[in-house]
Each structure stands twice: as structure tokens, then as C-alpha cells.
Amino acid sequence: MKNQTSQSIEDYLKAIYELSIKDGRVATTHLAKHLGISPASVTGMIKKLSQMEPPYLNYQKHQGVFLTEAGERIALETLRHHRLLEVFLHEILGFPWDEVHEEADKLEHVISEKFEERMAFVLGNPEHDPHGDPIPNKELNVPKATMICLSDLRPHQKAIIKRVRDKDPKLLRFLSDLGLIPNAEIEINDYSEFDGNIHLAVKNSSKNVVLGPRITDQIHVSILN
Amino acid sequence: MKNQTSQSIEDYLKAIYELSIKDGRVATTHLAKHLGISPASVTGMIKKLSQMEPPYLNYQKHQGVFLTEAGERIALETLRHHRLLEVFLHEILGFPWDEVHEEADKLEHVISEKFEERMAFVLGNPEHDPHGDPIPNKELNVPKATMICLSDLRPHQKAIIKRVRDKDPKLLRFLSDLGLIPNAEIEINDYSEFDGNIHLAVKNSSKNVVLGPRITDQIHVSILN
DNA sequence: GATAATATTTAGGTATGCCTAATTAAGAAA
DNA sequence: TTTCTTAATTAGGCATACCTAAATATTATC
Structure with a gap:
């Protein structure tokens, strides 16, 4: 075969x-x-x-x-294509971040290595896509970052959003309307033990938000001291 | 069906x-x-x-x-995708003009209408691709231009190259090395009745070139007065 | 440990889009 | 007009990648 x-x-x-x-x-x-x-x-x-x-x-x-190793190589190559495309669509073509996933899902299989290389060059070899997911580098190593789930934060902790795992455009649009996108700074106000809802403040928009566990598990952050 | x-x-x-x-x-x-x-x-x-x-x-x-009309619509939509992609690959991603065709041939089937629209916007709604071929506009009308074949020019006529029809990367590279790309200005020096070879001067490179009919039929120009 | 529920696999089938080999139709030449 | 050549079609197959329905493992529950 x-x-x-x-x-x-x-x-x-x-x-x-x-x-x-x-x-x-x-x-x-x-x-x-x-x-x-x-x-x-x-x-x-x-x-x-x-x-x-x-x-x-x-x-x-x-x-x-x-x-296997061979399978992982293909997976990582595809993932690199996908995530570079997401950045590219967002930065160069001005796609909103909730629409990049679908388009990249089709294009990732079609672009050449040259296209990949040119994209990476034009974008300055980004390490993360618009959702904060790490982009495997040319040698297919995945940059590791120390992040925790938003749901693991305690009251009064400050953090920066690093990654939003969900792919549902509606949810992504909802989150970006609230200012909850990668690199946004947040502060936890309260945590209700009862239903797992988290109350938090978004710095730049100075909005106060209540999020359920379905969402807070998908948002990864790094803690600010 | x-x-x-x-x-x-x-x-x-x-x-x-x-x-x-x-x-x-x-x-x-x-x-x-x-x-x-x-x-x-x-x-x-x-x-x-x-x-x-x-x-x-x-x-x-x-x-x-x-x-049929329905078939032509699909054809023109695909052609618009293809030629916009060629410009995009060349201008935004820096592909050499002889490599854009192959890549566009794959991508043209995959990009969304939104991708097409964003590309056209970023590029400023170009009317011609890097080979000089006309790009159907959004309503799928094809801009017409009055062009003749380079082989129909007479000695001492000046002209501007508008279109290079061939798709062979080798030939395209050969031509661009000579400066024979869309918008280049040329002047016919001589025409040998015998074998159909044309002797011409390329303005910017000040090179003198001899081209056979296989090539001169593929290059379309508009005459300068 | 038997049985019920769930997960997985096998068997058989479909649509797309390509192939070769054999046949038939059309067009050109004698 | 008949024959030869070339073009086009039909017939039968193949690979990919999916489907449903039926059969068989596995796992969980009593």
C-alpha cells in the first residue's frame, strides 16, 4: 500500500x-x-x-x-497550515476571528509548502493563532506555554487571556464583544461555589461579566502577579 | 439531478x-x-x-x-477566483509570476466568496492578473481591451506588453529575465519574413531580443503612437 | 457471573471521477 | 460511393470515502 x-x-x-x-x-x-x-x-x-x-x-x-511518528508529522504539518492560515486570514485579509476557523479548515489541505513559507515570512513567524493556540514551528515543534483554565482562578487574581479553545463562531463573537480575546487582561471578582459561575472584570472594556463553567473551561490564561 | x-x-x-x-x-x-x-x-x-x-x-x-448561461457563470466565477488569486499570490505573498498559476489552480476551488471579496478589496479591485489576463468583475463582466499579437507588429512600431498567454513556468521565467512582462515597453527592430522571427528592443533593460513565432503569438500588446 | 447497554466491527451499497478496451459514428480520401 | 482514419461513445472496472443495518465485542450493572 x-x-x-x-x-x-x-x-x-x-x-x-x-x-x-x-x-x-x-x-x-x-x-x-x-x-x-x-x-x-x-x-x-x-x-x-x-x-x-x-x-x-x-x-x-x-x-x-x-x-505513529509519521502520523503525528502529518497532523502537525496540517495544524501548522491551519493556524498560520488563521493568523493570515485575520491579519492580512481582515477576517473576524470567529470566521477564520472554517475558512482555514478548507485551505489547510490545499496550500503548498511555498505558500506556508511565504505566509510565515509575511506574518513574522507568529507563535500563536488568533485563538491563542500555539503554531508548530517549521521543524514541527509546538511552543509550550504555562497556562491554566480561567475556571481555576481564585477571586481577586488578575490574568491575561492566552487562548480560547472553542470554535463556535457565535460564542467567539459573544466573547469578543465582551473583550474576552487573547491578550485581554481580566480580574476575578467572585466565584460562586454553587453553580460554578465566575464573575470577572475585563480591564479595557471595564465590563463586568458572569461566565458559566462550559465557557470558563475553554478559556486559558496566564496569571499576573 | x-x-x-x-x-x-x-x-x-x-x-x-x-x-x-x-x-x-x-x-x-x-x-x-x-x-x-x-x-x-x-x-x-x-x-x-x-x-x-x-x-x-x-x-x-x-x-x-x-x-449554457449557468455553466458560463460558474466558469467566470472560477476564473475570477483564479486571476484574483494570481495577483494576490504575486503582490501580497511575493510569489514569482511564473509560479502563481499552479497554486491558484488549486486554491480557486476552495476559497469562499468572503475570501474573494476580501482579496479584491485588499488588492484594489485589479482588472488584470500578472499575465495581463482580464479579471471578471464582481458581476462577472470581463473587461475588454484592444490588443493585438506581438507577431502582428511591424518594424519600428512601439508597443506595451499587455498580456502573456503561456503558462509554462520555464518560458515565463525566460521572458521576465528579458524584461518581457506586462506593462513593459518594446520596439520592433526587424521582422524576418523567412522564419517569422522578430527582433525587438526592450526599453528598460535596453536588451535586444529575437523571438520565434511560437512565442510572439502568445504575447499581446497595445500599440503606442 | 449473567445480562443489559454501549462500543465497535463487518457486510453490503452508493456517488464521484477516473481508467482501458472495444465499438460505433463521422469525416476525408480514393 | 466505398474505404480508411480519426473522433466519440459504450461497457466494464477501480479507488476513495462515505452510508445503513446487522453482528459481535466490551464494559457496566445487577
Whole structure:
């Protein structure tokens, strides 16, 4: 079996990479849900990907999958494309940050290495995309940052938003209307033990905001002393 | 049958548009050669495209095809994408003009209307791509220009290069090394009746060049008085 | 440890878009 | 007009990547 990629393969590998950060192995159903595809189809594809030469992933029946080195390389290349494109769309073409994800999802499979290289040059080799996610560098190393969830902050702590993980344009628009975007400074006012809601102040907009745990888990921050 | 597009369909319609400018109807084999596909495959596709609702093209067995209005619309939209992308790649990302075609050929099928619109805005609604080909405007009207082939010029005439039709990167690089790119000013020195070679001077580079008819037919110019 | 619920896989099928080989139609030349 | 050549079509296949329905593991619960 020949070793090549396709739009689909890149999507699978990227999804497995993202899901396996948390869990190690990725379950068929989990992957299926994430990709919006039936579990049966996923089984077919992961069998194929695990039988390529070299294989893109390790797979044992009923045990889920994880990436091989070759698979991770493709995933990181795709992720680099994706995140560079997000910055590019935002900075150069003026896309609002909640619209960059969808467009980058299509383009990431199509651009050439030259396009990637030119983009990185024009943008000055950015390390983070507009959502704060780290961009793998040319050697595919992912810059690590020490961040915690907004939900882990305690009252009166100040922090800077570094990353917003959600991809839903509606939520992203909601957050940016509140000023809750990467590099914004916030201060926790209160934390209600009861429902997990967090009350916080956004510095520049001087707005006071109440956020539920569904949202605060998605926002990553670094603490200000 | 539903009416949609795909990468392949857009390629077919664009090719038919380009070929039918000269000939009106486009023959199966002609199209097959242009697309690098077997004639049998082309027959299958054009049958499909002519039976859609609305049809993208008119087709009668053994008589070739021509575009319907719906087909032409898709072709022009794709062409607009393509040529805007060429300008964009050249001006914004710094691609050399001989490399823009290949990249645009892939991207043209993938970018959104928003991407197109943002590109046009950032570039200031250009009317020509780096090869001098006209870019259909938003309403898909193609700007017309009065140009003739370089091969039709007479000795001592001066002209400005408006368009270089060839897509071969090697030839394009050769021409730009000589300064023969859109907007360059040239003057015809001599024309050899015998072999069709044209001797000309390029203004800015003050080079003297001899070009054969294979090339001079591809270069379109407007005459300077 | 048996059973119920859930996860996963197998089997069989579909649409797209390409292929080769064989056939038929059209156009040119004798 | 008949024949030859070239163009176009049909027939039958293949790969990719998805689907549903049915069968089989696995895991959780009693």
C-alpha cells in the first residue's frame, strides 16, 4: 500500500492528534463524533491508515488508536497550515476571528509548502493563532506555554487571556464583544461555589461579566502577579 | 439531478470556457487533452453536466459542447477566483509570476466568496492578473481591451506588453529575465519574413531580443503612437 | 457471573471521477 | 460511393470515502 495523504486523511490525523492530547488513545466513536462521520466509516479509515507503509497510526481492534511518528508529522504539518492560515486570514485579509476557523479548515489541505513559507515570512513567524493556540514551528515543534483554565482562578487574581479553545463562531463573537480575546487582561471578582459561575472584570472594556463553567473551561490564561 | 459544483466540474467548465473563446464548440478530444484526461472520461462528465437542472452545457452526441448561461457563470466565477488569486499570490505573498498559476489552480476551488471579496478589496479591485489576463468583475463582466499579437507588429512600431498567454513556468521565467512582462515597453527592430522571427528592443533593460513565432503569438500588446 | 447497554466491527451499497478496451459514428480520401 | 482514419461513445472496472443495518465485542450493572 502506498503512503500518501488526502484531504480526508489529514482531517483524521489532525482530529486524532487533538483528541489524543487529553486521552492518549482515541476511541472510534469519539473520533466519529468529532469528524461528523459514522463510526463504521471511521473503522474503515483507521484500518487503512494503520496498514499503510509506514503506518500513520497504531490500531488494535476495540482498543482505539494513537498516532505513529509519521502520523503525528502529518497532523502537525496540517495544524501548522491551519493556524498560520488563521493568523493570515485575520491579519492580512481582515477576517473576524470567529470566521477564520472554517475558512482555514478548507485551505489547510490545499496550500503548498511555498505558500506556508511565504505566509510565515509575511506574518513574522507568529507563535500563536488568533485563538491563542500555539503554531508548530517549521521543524514541527509546538511552543509550550504555562497556562491554566480561567475556571481555576481564585477571586481577586488578575490574568491575561492566552487562548480560547472553542470554535463556535457565535460564542467567539459573544466573547469578543465582551473583550474576552487573547491578550485581554481580566480580574476575578467572585466565584460562586454553587453553580460554578465566575464573575470577572475585563480591564479595557471595564465590563463586568458572569461566565458559566462550559465557557470558563475553554478559556486559558496566564496569571499576573 | 441536483445542481452543485465540485472541483472537477469547475475545472471542466473553466476549460470549456477558455477553449470555446476561439472555436465556439469544444470537441471531446480537445477538452480531454486540455484537462489531461481520457476522452472516454470526458464523455461521461459532459453527459452529466448537460443533464443537470439547470444544465451547465449543451451537448449533442459527436458534436461537442458549449456552455449554457449557468455553466458560463460558474466558469467566470472560477476564473475570477483564479486571476484574483494570481495577483494576490504575486503582490501580497511575493510569489514569482511564473509560479502563481499552479497554486491558484488549486486554491480557486476552495476559497469562499468572503475570501474573494476580501482579496479584491485588499488588492484594489485589479482588472488584470500578472499575465495581463482580464479579471471578471464582481458581476462577472470581463473587461475588454484592444490588443493585438506581438507577431502582428511591424518594424519600428512601439508597443506595451499587455498580456502573456503561456503558462509554462520555464518560458515565463525566460521572458521576465528579458524584461518581457506586462506593462513593459518594446520596439520592433526587424521582422524576418523567412522564419517569422522578430527582433525587438526592450526599453528598460535596453536588451535586444529575437523571438520565434511560437512565442510572439502568445504575447499581446497595445500599440503606442 | 449473567445480562443489559454501549462500543465497535463487518457486510453490503452508493456517488464521484477516473481508467482501458472495444465499438460505433463521422469525416476525408480514393 | 466505398474505404480508411480519426473522433466519440459504450461497457466494464477501480479507488476513495462515505452510508445503513446487522453482528459481535466490551464494559457496566445487577
